Amino acid sequence: MTDITLTVNGNEHELDVEPRELLIHTLRDEMGYTGPNVGCETSMCGACTVHMDGDPVKACTILSVQADGSEVTTIEGLGEDGKMHPLQKSFQEEHGLQCGYCTPGMVMTGVGFLEDNADPEREEIREALEGNLCRCTGYQNIVNAVETAADKMHGATATDGGVIEEGGD
Amino acid sequence: MAAEEADTSEGVRSIDADEVDADEILGSAIERREDPALLTGDAEFTDDIQKRNMVHLSFLPSQHGHARIESIDTSEAEAMDGVIDVYTHEEMDVALPCGFQLEGLNDAPFPALASERVRYQGDYIAAVVAEDRYTAGEATDRIDVEYDRLDAVVDPVEAVEGDAPTLHEECPDNVAFEWDIGNEDETKQALEEADEVVEIELENQRLIPNAMESRAAVADYNPSDDELEVHMTSQNPHLHRVLFTLTIGHPEHKTRVVAPDVGGGFGSKIHQYAGEVLTAWTAKRLERPVKWQATRTETYLTDAHGRAHSTTARLAVDEDNSITGLDVETYANMGGYLSTFAPLIPTYLYGPVLSGAYEIPAVCCHVTGAHTNTSPTDAYRGAGRPEALYVVERIVDKAARELGVDPAEFRRENFIPPEKFPYETPVSHPFPYDSGDYEKTLDRALEMVGYEDQKNRQAELREEDRYIGIGVSHYIEACGVAPSQQWSDWGAGVGHWECSVVRFKRTGTVKVHVGTSGHGQGHLTSFAQIAADRLGVPYENIEVVEGDTDEIPEGTGTYGSRSAAVGGSAIAKSCDKVIEKGHELAAHQLEADPEDIEFDDGEFHLAGAPEESVGWADLAAGAYLTGDVPEDMEPGLEATTYFDPDNYTFPFGTHICVVEVDPDTGEIDVERYVAVDDCGPQINPKIVEGQIHGGIAQGLGQALYEGAEYDENGQLLTGSMQDYTVPKAMHVPDIETDSTVTESPHNPLGVKGVGEAGTIAAPQTAVNAVVDALEPFGVEHIDMPLTEERVWRAIHENGGGD
Numbered sequence: 029m030t031d032i033t034l035t036v037n038g039n040e041h042e043l044d045v046e047p048r049e050l051l052i053h054t055l056r057d058e059m060g061y062t063g064p065n066v067g068c069e070t071s072m073c074g075a076c077t078v079h080m081d082g083d084p085v086k087a088c089t090i091l092s093v094q095a096d097g098s099e100v101t102t103i104e105g106l107g108e109d110g111k112m113h114p115l116q117k118s119f120q121e122e123h124g125l126q127c128g129y130c131t132p133g134m135v136m137t138g139v140g141f142l143e144d145n146a147d148p149e150r151e152e153i154r155e156a157l158e159g160n161l162c163r164c165t166g167y168q169n170i171v172n173a174v175e176t177a178a179d180k181m182h183g184a185t186a187t188d189g190g191v192i193e194e195g196g197d
Numbered sequence: 198m199a200a201e202e203a204d205t206s207e208g209v210r211s212i213d214a215d216e217v218d219a220d221e222i223l224g225s226a227i228e229r230r231e232d233p234a235l236l237t238g239d240a241e242f243t244d245d246i247q248k249r250n251m252v253h254l255s256f257l258p259s260q261h262g263h264a265r266i267e268s269i270d271t272s273e274a275e276a277m278d279g280v281i282d283v284y285t286h287e288e289m290d291v292a293l294p295c296g297f298q299l300e301g302l303n304d305a306p307f308p309a310l311a312s313e314r315v316r317y318q319g320d321y322i323a324a325v326v327a328e329d330r331y332t333a334g335e336a337t338d339r340i341d342v343e344y345d346r347l348d349a350v351v352d353p354v355e356a357v358e359g360d361a362p363t364l365h366e367e368c369p370d371n372v373a374f375e376w377d378i379g380n381e382d383e384t385k386q387a388l389e390e391a392d393e394v395v396e397i398e399l400e401n402q403r404l405i406p407n408a409m410e411s412r413a414a415v416a417d418y419n420p421s422d423d424e425l426e427v428h429m430t431s432q433n434p435h436l437h438r439v440l441f442t443l444t445i446g447h448p449e450h451k452t453r454v455v456a457p458d459v460g461g462g463f464g465s466k467i468h469q470y471a472g473e474v475l476t477a478w479t480a481k482r483l484e485r486p487v488k489w490q491a492t493r494t495e496t497y498l499t500d501a502h503g504r505a506h507s508t509t510a511r512l513a514v515d516e517d518n519s520i521t522g523l524d525v526e527t528y529a530n531m532g533g534y535l536s537t538f539a540p541l542i543p544t545y546l547y548g549p550v551l552s553g554a555y556e557i558p559a560v561c562c563h564v565t566g567a568h569t570n571t572s573p574t575d576a577y578r579g580a581g582r583p584e585a586l587y588v589v590e591r592i593v594d595k596a597a598r599e600l601g602v603d604p605a606e607f608r609r610e611n612f613i614p615p616e617k618f619p620y621e622t623p624v625s626h627p628f629p630y631d632s633g634d635y636e637k638t639l640d641r642a643l644e645m646v647g648y649e650d651q652k653n654r655q656a657e658l659r660e661e662d663r664y665i666g667i668g669v670s671h672y673i674e675a676c677g678v679a680p681s682q683q684w685s686d687w688g689a690g691v692g693h694w695e696c697s698v699v700r701f702k703r704t705g706t707v708k709v710h711v712g713t714s715g716h717g718q719g720h721l722t723s724f725a726q727i728a729a730d731r732l733g734v735p736y737e738n739i740e741v742v743e744g745d746t747d748e749i750p751e752g753t754g755t756y757g758s759r760s761a762a763v764g765g766s767a768i769a770k771s772c773d774k775v776i777e778k779g780h781e782l783a784a785h786q787l788e789a790d791p792e793d794i795e796f797d798d799g800e801f802h803l804a805g806a807p808e809e810s811v812g813w814a815d816l817a818a819g820a821y822l823t824g825d826v827p828e829d830m831e832p833g834l835e836a837t838t839y840f841d842p843d844n845y846t847f848p849f850g851t852h853i854c855v856v857e858v859d860p861d862t863g864e865i866d867v868e869r870y871v872a873v874d875d876c877g878p879q880i881n882p883k884i885v886e887g888q889i890h891g892g893i894a895q896g897l898g899q900a901l902y903e904g905a906e907y908d909e910n911g912q913l914l915t916g917s918m919q920d921y922t923v924p925k926a927m928h929v930p931d932i933e934t935d936s937t938v939t940e941s942p943h944n945p946l947g948v949k950g951v952g953e954a955g956t957i958a959a960p961q962t963a964v965n966a967v968v969d970a971l972e973p974f975g976v977e978h979i980d981m982p983l984t985e986e987r988v989w990r991a992i993h994e995n996g997g998g999d
Contacts, residue, residue, distance in 0.1 A: 060247075062242075062244075065244075065409075065410065066244065067410065067411070067460075067493065069492050069494065070493070070494075070917045072919060073493075073918060102238065103236075112233075116236045116237070123211055123883045123886070123887050126461075126718070127458075127460045127716050127717030128235025128458065131235055153926070154926040155927055157925070158926065158927065161409065162409065162926075163461050163463070163923065165887060165890060166891045167894065167929050168929070169890065
């Protein structure tokens, strides 16, 4: 067993883990963050996607001992002051989820993508979601949700080329 | 009813429920109430459940497709730290029953744990219980099985030829069943007399459902009250409950089955599997909570696979382009054992829709169900209807080409005209198609895609050595399953009605209990819309409950596009019964005759005097609190309905796909995909749109990417997501949708069901498009999936290309 420190959603935790333990299992089983889900064991599906030190990662590909000292954000830590992140809100508005199993991972990937891409094309969004599988939605409304959130987060481009400042959601 | 115009360029626009007027709630594309929990991680899926003192179960599946088990040595596993016990057939000797006893079925036993033989890679041999999931998995690897390998057979045609290895002594030549439907003599005559006979041989390849959540169960047994509780990934908790009773013998009235949040099903979570049964059995044995979470690779081996048909079909056509007969012969691959509903899928869910949308006087079909050393097959989204409509729409398309008729026009000429409904086909007896107006969806789809422009474009591009194709397909399907008596006569072990309780609380809010079990379909939203509309109670004052056998008295479940048509109808009828009681109560409270009471917008008032009224809150108060009810009436304000449909419902639609095919690489680019579907009145158009998108994505997945493959030893070659292409975001095009509305006369809502339509329509739409593109190369058919290699070979086998 190995001692590690993990900060999850802003809360620091000291844990004792087996070297073989995957981060996704530590988060879910030991710490109770059941938001991210396990959908495969070949790192294809992305249901386990969280942010680690600011970037989306698949928590099934990380041993907890490797995550020692890092800051992790799960879907549970995404909103602020009890309000959903604009992307979460967009998923709701655009019906970007059905069973919801892929959704936490899909949203975390989307949030990471939008932090670096203010005005993405639909094809770019689809490529960015390559690591997240969804079997229910056919992806179209997910792409719509990311597009809509981009507008909200970064402002739409006005017809004269200027930026329209978005107020509220 | 709200009239949400479908904006086909941007899809359906959803709306916050708070912004919808009460009289428009039914038919409004309101945002789902399920979403906040799912979006924030609050939702509870089965593996999220933790119980004190819980242990973990892991299974050892057979390594081989066909083998005798010489010995099983569990000693090393048992000796490991943290391992509690290891079970084999010696401890647990239960068989999984086949719940559809087709006439003449050769019903071989399906042991939950294999004893002397394994018949598919995935057949469980042992179960390990350990303190944690890692130890359970590791211990499973330490079980030593000595196999005596046997020859295997994986193809259903080969399996029944007579010299293939035999799987079950109950099934000579591996035949599970032989089944016929239709008017065979007339069909043979039609084929003999036809001006033109078109033939096609096609494969409907094996698919793996791949719901994003793998199957799981948490079982808990309390010895002091003998209660067994199982949380599991189920599409039908009540059915799973009775199946637990039949297999492990625990009394049904002391068993609770709960479907928590469930991450998709697509049919794969209907059936009874060894995994959940063994989880429940182990909980009883150990008197501790037991969790089992299947791994993805485990579900690839053990989830019931879909499709897996080999078919030859012949179509008879007269010189005036009318179809006069269709003969279909199918070999259905049942896998190593019969799964719970398996014999139903390639028979009564397949044969009866083989006339498609067309007036065909003679149709017959023969199906051979064959056992092979592969995973058992059973319902997968569409369950029999995709297989049937694929045959119909491929052969009709081929016929149009051979006759030199435009494929859209050929279909139009043969459509069942609207005035002929209800329309019984030679194979649909006793269920006539309920209603339809096929030209409407065809015309709208042709308009949306710009059919003539596309054809002109195709001709121009061919001059430039570029190949686009326009694929048209039209489907009907039969869903809203099912009229119970007929299904029972055909072999179903359970009725297919649906049950709903609508109950007013004392303070005038409403709880709706229904026996369906959603896993992504948004029932908690759409069913509340039904009740809000019917009762005139504000949407936010209604809660819908599903998926718990303790909370819902009885039910059947969610599959076969039945939840709205059968479950929604049960809810509507319960609402109507409560309204009836409301009339009596209101009359009593208003001191009037019930005949003089009118009900509008949630208020009961005197006819002609709307200010003399009482609302539901007043009635509920009277019914529960003050006992202020008429003398001959009981207190309470609720109603229960068991709704048994008297027919299927028959949704329909036209899909058109435009592709470009690169003849040098075989690559297919889907440029446009247009879908015009008719599922009757739409309770929530945004949810309908989502179902269409998802179904089409799976249908295109089948057409272009998916396919489970075995080698000749019964080894699953496509053993993980690295080998089996579950479509990704860039694999699915933007889909343009529109709809028409043709009500079904068979249920109070007029709804038809939409969950499976996309998977039923899309495969042939895509294949028709690619074949259309490659017509200059003489390509007449390519089997799915249309990988680059297959497309390239098809072009070059015909002497075309470089």
